Amino acid sequence: xxxxxxxxxxxxxxxxxxxxxxxxxxxxxxxxxxxxxxxxxxxxxxxxxxxxxxxxxxxxxxxxxxxxxxxxxxxxxxxxxxxxxxxxxxxxxxxxxxxxxxxxxxxxxxxxxxxxxxxxxxxxxxxxxxxxxxxxxxxxxxxxxxxxxxxxxxxxxxxxxxxxxxxxxxxxxxxxxxxxxxxxxxxxxxxxxxxxxxxxxxxxxxxxxxxxxxxxxxxxxxxxxxxxxxxxxxxxxxxxxxxxxxxxxxxxxxxxxxxxxxxxxxxxxxxxxxxxxxxxxxxxxxxxxxxxxxxxxxxxxxxxxxxxxxxxxxxxxxxxxxxxxxxxxxxxxxxxxxxxxxxxxxxxxxxxxxxxxxxxxxxxxxxxxxxxxxxxxxxxxxxxxxxxxxxxxxxxxxxxxxxxxxxxxxxxxxxxxxxxxxxxxxxxxxxxxxxxxxxxxxxxxxxxxxxxxxxxxxxxxxxxxxxxxxxxxxxxxxxxxxxxxxxxxxxxxxxxxxxxxxxxxxxxxxxxxxxxxxxxxxxxxxxxxxxxxxxxxxxxxxxxxxxxxxxxxxxxxxxxxxxxxxxxxxxxxxxxxxxxxxxxxxxxxxxxxxxxxxxxxxxxxxxxxxxxxxxxxxxxxxxxxxxxxxxxxxxxxxxxxxxxxx
Numbered sequence: 001x002x003x004x005x006x007x008x009x010x011x012x013x014x015x016x017x018x019x020x021x022x023x024x025x026x027x028x029x030x031x032x033x034x035x036x037x038x039x040x041x042x043x044x045x046x047x048x049x050x051x052x053x054x055x056x057x058x059x060x061x062x063x064x065x066x067x068x069x070x071x072x073x074x075x076x077x078x079x080x081x082x083x084x085x086x087x088x089x090x091x092x093x094x095x096x097x098x099x100x101x102x103x104x105x106x107x108x109x110x111x112x113x114x115x116x117x118x119x120x121x122x123x124x125x126x127x128x129x130x131x132x133x134x135x136x137x138x139x140x141x142x143x144x145x146x147x148x149x150x151x152x153x154x155x156x157x158x159x160x161x162x163x164x165x166x167x168x169x170x171x172x173x174x175x176x177x178x179x180x181x182x183x184x185x186x187x188x189x190x191x192x193x194x195x196x197x198x199x200x201x202x203x204x205x206x207x208x209x210x211x212x213x214x215x216x217x218x219x220x221x222x223x224x225x226x227x228x229x230x231x232x233x234x235x236x237x238x239x240x241x242x243x244x245x246x247x248x249x250x251x252x253x254x255x256x257x258x259x260x261x262x263x264x265x266x267x268x269x270x271x272x273x274x275x276x277x278x279x280x281x282x283x284x285x286x287x288x289x290x291x292x293x294x295x296x297x298x299x300x301x302x303x304x305x306x307x308x309x310x311x312x313x314x315x316x317x318x319x320x321x322x323x324x325x326x327x328x329x330x331x332x333x334x335x336x337x338x339x340x341x342x343x344x345x346x347x348x349x350x351x352x353x354x355x356x357x358x359x360x361x362x363x364x365x366x367x368x369x370x371x372x373x374x375x376x377x378x379x380x381x382x383x384x385x386x387x388x389x390x391x392x393x394x395x396x397x398x399x400x401x402x403x404x405x406x407x408x409x410x411x412x413x414x415x416x417x418x419x420x421x422x423x424x425x426x427x428x429x430x431x432x433x434x435x436x437x438x439x440x441x442x443x444x445x446x447x448x449x450x451x452x453x454x455x456x457x458x459x460x461x462x463x464x465x466x467x468x469x470x471x472x473x474x475x476x477x478x479x480x481x482x483x484x485x486x487x488x489x490x491x492x493x494x495x496x497x498x499x500x501x502x503x504x505x506x507x508x509x510x511x512x513x514x515x516x517x518x519x520x521x522x523x524x525x526x527x528x529x530x531x532x533x534x535x536x537x538x539x540x541x542x543x544x545x546x547x548x549x550x551x552x553x554x555x556x557x558x559x560x561x562x563x564x565x566x567x568x569x570x571x572x573x574x575x576x577x578x579x580x581x582x583x584x585x586x587x588x589x590x591x592x593x594x595x596x597x598x599x600x601x602x603x604x605x606x607x608x609x610x611x612x613x614x615x616x617x618x619x620x621x622x623x624x625x626x627x628x629x630x631x632x633x634x635x636x637x638x639x640x641x642x643x644x645x646x
Contacts, residue, residue: 028070031079035062038087042100045080049073056101061087081125081169090169091125098125103152129173131164135184138162144183144192145176148236178234182245193251196241198337200262206235206242208261209254264336273339275330280350282323282330288349289321289330289342353453355597356495356503357606360449360459362511364442364586365549442586444511445489448610450597453497456506462488465514467527487512487529495594501542503594508535509548511588532588542596549589 029048033041038061042053063083071079081091084100092099103126115130133141138157141164149155153168166173183192197205213231231246231254244254277285319342320333330346332339451457464484494506510533540546562568562577569576597603 028072029076030070031065031067031076033063033065035064037061038063038084038089038100041065041080041083045077049077051077052097054097054099056089056099056105058102059089059100063087085169093125093127103150125170126168127170127173128165128167131166131177131180133162133164133180133184138164141180141183145179147194147239148172148176148179150238172238175234175236179243182232182234182243193244194239194241195244195255195258196239197258197262199264202235202237202240202242205258205261206233209233209242209257212257271334271336271339273332273334275332275343275346277328277330277346277350279352282325282328285346285349286321286323286330289332289345292342292345293319293321354497355450355452355603356497357450357595357597358448358457358493358495358505359446359593359595360491360493361446361591362444362489362491362509363589363591364444365589366441366584366586445491447491449493450606451493451495453495456492456494458493459491460486460488462486462490462512465527485529487514491590493592497596498539501596502539503542503596504537504539505546505592505594506537507548507590507592509533509590534590538592540592540594543593545591545593547589547591549587 038059039055041063042055045051046053065079065083067079084090085103088103089100090103092101138159142155142157145155145164149166150168150172153166153172155164155166155168157164166176168176179192210233213233231244231250233245233254234243236243242258244251246254318333319338320331321342322331323329324331332342334342445461447459447461449457449459463486465487466482466484468482488511490508490510490512492508496504496506498504510531512529512531515528515530534548536548538546538548560577560579562573567573567577595602595606597606
């Protein structure tokens, strides 16, 4: 593999060396690029033509170009613009610099302006041109020319001056100018018609018609041909259609000829095609395509209902779609027309999905401890909007209030900066650690997870514990089976990115723990499990925090307080120690802070912060601090506590 890459790279270097600008201008160049980066070809064209290029960061991908004939530097530049257009990019000339940007951003990237009969380039670079009309109304021309404008292009009318504004590739604008030469005349403005082709290519059909018209005494001028009786034709390869002009008899003759040409070639009733997916999963895409095909064939418009019957986009022949997991590709057997229809769907589904990075904190808030601290204020319910969002579980008794009041207590006590907001995810480590230091809460876990949009992610921290299972009696012997169950913290999150930087989170959490042993049957004993779980859907803004809470539990705690040394003495020590039983209520709260990972820079930033967090924890040599939000829970001096979970 290394040898193959080395030979291929050496060949490319040799080709670039031989095709220097001086040699290329003198002898012409042969373009043969196989699966090279766009940046490599940009460098080559820049050296060849002497033009300056600036690449948008979104311009990426591989290209292949094969040109057996020698090309001039201008012809090579035109081929280069066509290759960029096929990959979804275009050129914008700004002074002496050409910007390479995505087609979708071309209209907002400062295209070069041309007016009147000013001559412009004829390639795939984007320009803006104002076209004055002399004979036909601008609105009529706008309606007729609208289908010829590319998907990312723009055409509009200025009525008072009877002018058109077109922003599109210069090659497509040139075709529009050719159409206007024909229709912007008094005798031909109402004689245009467009014919969409199914099997044949527009350029080939136009060439055949031009030859046929020429045999009738026509004069040829480029792609436009006019006969002595006024018929003409223009091809549009993007729409795979031809524009015909002339009287009714001329157009009828051309339509008959097109019907003879636009037929499927022999043995083309089915064809096997392989499409390699770059981002989507082949199995999932195959299911979608099968549903599209079945739904289109099996859902005709019921008889008797109003409206025109729904026409299937497929020809009705057999269509087979098979996914290949090994290569993440689709094997599609269909007619050429059906394959093109399916290909449009596949290309829209095969897009790069964004990711979501979620910071979570699962905390237990002691309601009794919060009351002992004398918290009587806070911002829950009465603060400015945007501090924190609570969702998921109805909270009629204000069980979440002590947690948010606790933040207000810390702020007023001077333990937090006055401008610190709970809505900022970076502030959570400081807020929660300060609250934990006062014994207000216990952080059970603070995991982080990265997942794709609309993909479920799951975190489990715990252990697999054996339990008594079913018992069977075989004769005089009894057999007891053992079952194992997971106990610990389970968190499942499915993010869905919506418009406006908002994220919908489907959340499911469960906290399970072992309890005291219980009697099973007559003489057997087994352990029991306590569970607290919540399942909800919330919507939160990017990098804001949402709180899901309300899972209350009650624990009996036995505390023994004694005077040091004296309380440990036999007999006499009973006078200097005491035991108290206390029931403590805790509220389980889940805090989630999602962040949309839009590109590689966001992912690098998140990775860098996580690396710094772990590095800082390692330097402190405190294993409990490895997750940034986890810290030690202090215990009172001279006091031991024993939980009797309830």
